[in-house]
Amino acid sequence: MADAAVKTGRGLAVGLAAAACAAITLAAAGATRTVTIEGMQFSPAMLVVKPGDEVAWVNKDLVPHTATAPKVFDSGPVPPGKSWLTKAPGPGRYEYVCTLHPTMKAVLVVE
Numbered sequence: 001m002a003d004a005a006v007k008t009g010r011g012l013a014v015g016l017a018a019a020a021c022a023a024i025t026l027a028a029a030g031a032t033r034t035v036t037i038e039g040m041q042f043s044p045a046m047l048v049v050k051p052g053d054e055v056a057w058v059n060k061d062l063v064p065h066t067a068t069a070p071k072v073f074d075s076g077p078v079p080p081g082k083s084w085l086t087k088a089p090g091p092g093r094y095e096y097v098c099t100l101h102p103t104m105k106a107v108l109v110v111e
């Protein structure tokens with residue numbers, strides 16, 4: 001009886017270890033990183049990601065915004081309450097703006 005309990009315990013530990021490995025593999029394949037747009041600002045103002053990551057801009061404001069780095073990426077207008085997802089470009093430092101509110105500026109760094 002005690003033996004069975006020990007075996008069950010080991011089985012669970014092995015299962016958890018396998019799950020942890022799977023999570024690490026997923027992270028290596030590319031994580032989704034989020035920029036929140038709220039109060040007419042991108043947050044964080046500088047986001048550092050890895051190649052292969054996806055970046056989501058989530059618009060929590062009551063007006064549309066864009067995330068636009070000329071010739072690199074352009075979300076087009078993202079309506080209030082919506083988000084836009086794109087794959088990180090190659091390594092570099094990308095300054096981007098909201099074309100609807102050009103004072104809104106932020107930086108995406110891919111390294």
Ligand SMILES: [Cu+2]
Pocket residue numbers: 064065066098099100101104
């Ligand atoms: Cu805007």
